[in-house]
Amino acid sequence: MLIRSMVRRALVTGVLAGLAIGAPVWAADSYPSKPIRVIVPFPPGGGGDTLARLTLSAVGEELKQTMIFENVGGAGGNIGTAQGVRATPDGYTLIYGTNGTLGINATLYGNLEYDPLKDLVPVSRLTEIGLVAVTRPDFGAATIEDLVKTIRDNPGKVTFGSAGNGTTSHLAGVMFSQQLGLKMVHVPYRGGAPAMTDLMGGQIDMMIEISASSMPQVKGERIKGLAVSTAKRMETAPELPTLSDTVAPGFVVTAWDALMVPVGTPPAVIERLSAAVQKALAKPELAAQLNARGVMPSPLSPADTAKFIASEHARWGDAVRASGARVE
Numbered sequence: 021m022l023i024r025s026m027v028r029r030a031l032v033t034g035v036l037a038g039l040a041i042g043a044p045v046w047a048a049d050s051y052p053s054k055p056i057r058v059i060v061p062f063p064p065g066g067g068g069d070t071l072a073r074l075t076l077s078a079v080g081e082e083l084k085q086t087m088i089f090e091n092v093g094g095a096g097g098n099i100g101t102a103q104g105v106r107a108t109p110d111g112y113t114l115i116y117g118t119n120g121t122l123g124i125n126a127t128l129y130g131n132l133e134y135d136p137l138k139d140l141v142p143v144s145r146l147t148e149i150g151l152v153a154v155t156r157p158d159f160g161a162a163t164i165e166d167l168v169k170t171i172r173d174n175p176g177k178v179t180f181g182s183a184g185n186g187t188t189s190h191l192a193g194v195m196f197s198q199q200l201g202l203k204m205v206h207v208p209y210r211g212g213a214p215a216m217t218d219l220m221g222g223q224i225d226m227m228i229e230i231s232a233s234s235m236p237q238v239k240g241e242r243i244k245g246l247a248v249s250t251a252k253r254m255e256t257a258p259e260l261p262t263l264s265d266t267v268a269p270g271f272v273v274t275a276w277d278a279l280m281v282p283v284g285t286p287p288a289v290i291e292r293l294s295a296a297v298q299k300a301l302a303k304p305e306l307a308a309q310l311n312a313r314g315v316m317p318s319p320l321s322p323a324d325t326a327k328f329i330a331s332e333h334a335r336w337g338d339a340v341r342a343s344g345a346r347v348e
Contacts, residue, residue, distance in 0.1 A: 051111055051289050055086040059107075060116045061100025063093040067232055071277060072116040074309060075146050078300035079279075079293070095129070096186075096347070097121040102133040105140060109284030111293070115140060117278045119188060122329050123336035128186040130348045137333060140280040142325035143290055144297040147310060148318045149275040150250035151192050152234040153263065154243045155226045156219050164247040167226065168200060168267045175203040181224040183212035186345040188275045191336060192228040192249065194343045199268050206343075219243055230275050231256065231314030249273045256314050276318070276332070278325055294322050 058076050062068040073089055080087035092100030097120055104115035122136040134140070153164060161167040171178045182190035185208045197204055207224050209215035212233045218224050220242045227234070228249065235256055238245035247263045248254050251272045263271045279297060281290060300306060301317040310317055320328060 051292055052083055052085045054112065055088050056080065056083070056112050056114060057088050057090055057107075058114045058116060059100050059104040060089055060091050061093065061097035061104070061121060062091065064091045067230075068097075068116070068118060068277070071147065071310075071313075071315065075277075075297075075300065075306070076114070076116070076279070078303065078306050079296045082296035082299045083292075096125055098125055098129060098132060098134075101136075101140075104280070105134045105282055107282050109282040109286075111281065111285055111289035113282065114143070114293070115280040115282075117280045119274075119276050119332060119336060122278060122280070123332040124186060124188075124191065124340060126333065127337035127340040128345055128347055130346065137330060139283055141283055141285055141290060142322050142329060143279040143281055143293045144322065145318055145320040145325045145328060146277045146279055146297065146301070147315045148250070149315050150231045150248050150254050151189070151228050151273060151275070152231050152238065152245050152249070152257070152260065153196075153226065153228050153247045154219065154234050154238060154245050156222045156224065157241075157243060158222060159225055159244065161244070161246065164261065164263065164266050167246055168202070171202045171204060176205060178226065179205045179207050179224045181207045181209060181215040181219055181227045183215055183229075184208050184210060186340060186343070186347065187212075189215070189227060189229045190345065191339040191343060192273045195273060195339050196228055196263070196268065196271065198342060199271055216243075228273075235314050250316075254314060254316075255311050278329065290322055294319075 060069050060072045069091060076087050092103055101115060101121045104113060107113035126132055126136055155161055155167060161170055180193045182193060189212065190208060212229060215227060216233055216237060219227055220237060231254065237243045245257065245260050247266055248257060248260050249263055249272065253262060298319050301319045307317050
């Protein structure tokens with residue numbers, strides 16, 4: 021009896037071990053077998069929603085499955101992201117993340133319901149979006165060097181606008197001012213659109229705003245573009261130098277987005293998703309659509325995405341603390 025009992029236990033242990041080892045292989049072979057839900061933690065029609073649908077629809081084509089987009093807006097993306105964290109970790113719920121939901125909000129918000137470094141697992145970074153230093157049409161600065169000199173000669177008098185406290189444009193202005201020791205007056209707005217309207221109308225002096233919002237106005241000569249925040253010149257604005265190569269060595273700031281899944285998602289599923297992202301973003305037609313919006317395809321492996329997010333989490337957190345912005 022004792023021997024039979026020991027044999028039964030050994031068999032059960034072996035079966036369970038086989039299931040544990042075989043589960044990821046089974047997931048990789050069969051995944052995905054049904055439509056995939058993508059939680060976009062922003063309202064429909066905005067910049068984040070547009071980018072999510074553009075990039076992840078292409079990923080769905082690679083996976084040969086339909087992507088069902090679910091917009092869950094509110095609290096700067098926190099509500100939808102928290103909902104995604106609580107989803108079943110089977111690869112059929114994906115979370116669209118940004119430098120806001122994964123980098124800024126943990127420090128900006130006092131009551132965050134998720135930890136972006138512990139409650140989510142990266143699949144891949146998707147894209148990066150450069151920012152552009154721009155001024156009102158009649159400001160008078162012909163170059164970025166002229167702008168910096170004017171700010172230095174007039175401490176506390178030059179105004180810079182943003183999409184709101186704790187937003188990318190606000191914190192980019194803070195980081196820029198800190199590195200160069202500049203004193204400017206921050207004017208927050210309820211969104212990038214009203215800030216851009218006032219910049220064009222001359223109510224504020226300058227912004228460091230994402231290219232998707234600023235470059236159409238630069239091209240239309242409604243504002244003046246002086247420099248970009250990317251490491252290299254942007255394809256959509258090759259005439260503009262980088263801030264890093266001119267007045268702020270090493271200053272590289274981009275908005276970015278990433279594809280995430282809940283903790284517990286099988287590694288084989290994550291690898292399958294990551295491979296699909298790499299293939300989708302390598303397609304010339306998608307790259308052309310993104311570049312036309314001032315967006316750069318920039319996928320990374322899951323491990324490299326994790327390192328990138330950890331670094332950006334610390335960097336944006338420092339900027340939030342320096343700005344004094346806080347949402348309770």
